[in-house]
Amino acid sequence: MPAAARTKERKTSVDVVFETLYSAINNLEMLPGDKISEAEIAAQFGVSRQPVRDAFSRLANLGLLLIQPQKATEVKRFSRREIAKSRFVRMSVESEVTRRAAQNATAATKAALDANLAQQTLAVEAGSYEKFGKLDYAFHNILCKTAKVDFAFELISAEKANVDRLCMLSLSKEDRMPELLDDHKKIAERVSAGDAEGAVAIGRIHLARLDATIDAIFKDKPDYFEP
Amino acid sequence: MPAAARTKERKTSVDVVFETLYSAINNLEMLPGDKISEAEIAAQFGVSRQPVRDAFSRLANLGLLLIQPQKATEVKRFSRREIAKSRFVRMSVESEVTRRAAQNATAATKAALDANLAQQTLAVEAGSYEKFGKLDYAFHNILCKTAKVDFAFELISAEKANVDRLCMLSLSKEDRMPELLDDHKKIAERVSAGDAEGAVAIGRIHLARLDATIDAIFKDKPDYFEP
DNA sequence: AAGTCGTGACATACTAGTATCTCTGTGTGG
DNA sequence: CCACACAGAGATACTAGTATGTCACGACTT
Numbered sequence: 471m472p473a474a475a476r477t478k479e480r481k482t483s484v485d486v487v488f489e490t491l492y493s494a495i496n497n498l499e500m501l502p503g504d505k506i507s508e509a510e511i512a513a514q515f516g517v518s519r520q521p522v523r524d525a526f527s528r529l530a531n532l533g534l535l536l537i538q539p540q541k542a543t544e545v546k547r548f549s550r551r552e553i554a555k556s557r558f559v560r561m562s563v564e565s566e567v568t569r570r571a572a573q574n575a576t577a578a579t580k581a582a583l584d585a586n587l588a589q590q591t592l593a594v595e596a597g598s599y600e601k602f603g604k605l606d607y608a609f610h611n612i613l614c615k616t617a618k619v620d621f622a623f624e625l626i627s628a629e630k631a632n633v634d635r636l637c638m639l640s641l642s643k644e645d646r647m648p649e650l651l652d653d654h655k656k657i658a659e660r661v662s663a664g665d666a667e668g669a670v671a672i673g674r675i676h677l678a679r680l681d682a683t684i685d686a687i688f689k690d691k692p693d694y695f696e697p
Numbered sequence: 698m699p700a701a702a703r704t705k706e707r708k709t710s711v712d713v714v715f716e717t718l719y720s721a722i723n724n725l726e727m728l729p730g731d732k733i734s735e736a737e738i739a740a741q742f743g744v745s746r747q748p749v750r751d752a753f754s755r756l757a758n759l760g761l762l763l764i765q766p767q768k769a770t771e772v773k774r775f776s777r778r779e780i781a782k783s784r785f786v787r788m789s790v791e792s793e794v795t796r797r798a799a800q801n802a803t804a805a806t807k808a809a810l811d812a813n814l815a816q817q818t819l820a821v822e823a824g825s826y827e828k829f830g831k832l833d834y835a836f837h838n839i840l841c842k843t844a845k846v847d848f849a850f851e852l853i854s855a856e857k858a859n860v861d862r863l864c865m866l867s868l869s870k871e872d873r874m875p876e877l878l879d880d881h882k883k884i885a886e887r888v889s890a891g892d893a894e895g896a897v898a899i900g901r902i903h904l905a906r907l908d909a910t911i912d913a914i915f916k917d918k919p920d921y922f923e924p
Numbered sequence: 925a926a927g928t929c930g931t932g933a934c935a936t937a938c939t940a941g942t943a944t945c946t947c948t949g950t951g952t953g954g
Numbered sequence: 955c956c957a958c959a960c961a962g963a964g965a966t967a968c969t970a971g972t973a974t975g976t977c978a979c980g981a982c983t984t
Contacts, residue, residue, distance in 0.1 A: 482766065482936095482937065482938090483937080483938075484937085484938095507964090507965070507966090508965080508966070509964095509965085509966095517938080517939090518938060518939045518940070519939085519940090519966090520747070520937085520938060520939070520940095521937080521938070521939095523751075523966085523967090524750075524751070524754055524937095527751055527754055527755065528754065528758060531755060531758040531759075532758075537966085538946090538965090538966090539709060539945080539946095539965095539966065539967075540944070540945045540946060540965060540966045540967065541945080541946055541947075541964095541965065541966075542946095542947095542964095542965060542966085543965085543966080551848055554848055555848045555849075555851065555852060558790070558793070558846060558848065558849055558852070559786065559789075559790060559852060561793065562786075562789040562790045562792065562793040563785070563786060563789045563790075565789065565792075565793065566785070566788065566789040566792065619785060621778055621781055621782045621785065622782075622785055624782065625782060625785070625786060709966095709967065709968090710967080710968075711967085711968095734934085734935070734936090735935080735936070736934090736935085736936095744968080744969090745968060745969045745970070746936090746969090746970090747967085747968060747969070747970095748967080748968070748969095750936085750937090751967095764936085765935090765936090765976095766935095766936065766937075766975080766976095767935060767936045767937070767974070767975040767976060768934095768935060768936075768975080768976055768977080769934095769935060769936085769976090770935085770936080925984105926983105926984090927982105927983085927984085928981105928982085928983075928984095929980105929981090929982080929983090930979105930980095930981085930982095931978105931979090931980090931981100932977105932978095932979090932980105933976105933977090933978090933979105934975105934976090934977090934978105935974105935975085935976075935977095936973105936974085936975080936976095937972100937973080937974070937975090938971105938972080938973070938974090939970105939971085939972075939973090940969105940970090940971090940972100941968105941969085941970090941971105942967105942968080942969075942970100943966105943967080943968070943969090944965105944966090944967070944968090945964105945965085945966080945967085946963105946964090946965080946966100947962105947963090947964090947965095948961105948962090948963085948964105949960105949961095949962090949963105950959105950960090950961090950962105951958105951959090951960090951961105952957105952958090952959085952960100953956105953957090953958085953959100954955105954956090954957085954958095
């Protein structure tokens, strides 16, 4: 979940609408380009239009909705430029994290990475992309902690979330798990060995694979992208 | 300006309120911790409370306002953690941009950088921090274009904006211009020479100076920071 | 005298209804 | 047959008023 800058002690109608739509969009229950109307959603939730409007506004700020004033509101299509930006941030931040992690790596780091990789192997054998994805997050969290920049994990999570909706469209994500796991193993090995530049180099290859996946999705479903 | 995900062809009341408050907050006409009320702002702009509410919501999403439901709304204080995140992103992205710029540098790059530096020198002699700041932006834009990642400039701009409000509090920003200019000259020289790692190393020193400034502000005005 | 409870002022959350803008489709004039 | 104008449908933008939650202050109780 993204961090909205508000206290969350109480749960308002806006929150309910927002959270429901947020996950519906990210789970592709609502597809890019789908038109939605304030009145329709309001009726569905049994509230007036205003809270729906507020929720729409928040979703638009997160880049999930496109509000066309006095015309219509639709689920935002993917923007190749936004994706490129997101990918560049992630590459930059992960390179920096990996570099620092390699410089600070200890025996404990190696142990934590190896334990995570063992679980990743199990997930691949079980063919569970969901499990694998969670362990992938944890893998990066270990690197962030080793690099002593825990907050960087929030950044990586946010950027990952930006493309997660896109990746849900991928046809063959299960097939790619073995090579991703292999990358992780190599990165862990270099980091544990304190070889910063080597680890970064593999990290770049690792992220480039995702670029290929994204290109494949673009060719498969051009309608889901902005012109 | 941050990119709100909405078409901007028409200018609504919400836009007017939003933009006015946005610059008031960034120019420190409204200070961190200041309480503001929907009704008050609505009266001031001669509109009803709803557009003000929408504008508040957008500002809260950008991290400039803290909405405490059914209690109060105030200008958000600075968060040391958020600042650290912002700084880390900028350091990571700029390192990557600088590295690629050095690899792609041509004679035209050198010419563009030198021209920019000549103007920066004039700005420093004139003691104009505002002019210097604008040229600083342009300097980074040249690097992004050389690195062939123009979109990275949007990222850097966004991160810079995140701390610009904070830097407005700095007491001695004019005094620091000469050393910042000196950094820029060294970075330009290394980039033009194609020395990627050398340029990145100076870039790190350059950004670290800003960290020192931020620490000084924190000691000077602790009330403007979150606990 | 100290603690607790109630009340009132004031903040945001929400509802309902009106105004205004944009697109679309149709009919008419050239 | 094509182009333009106009009207209607439907969407969001805005207004005004009501509901509800929070805090502070003062009176009452112990």
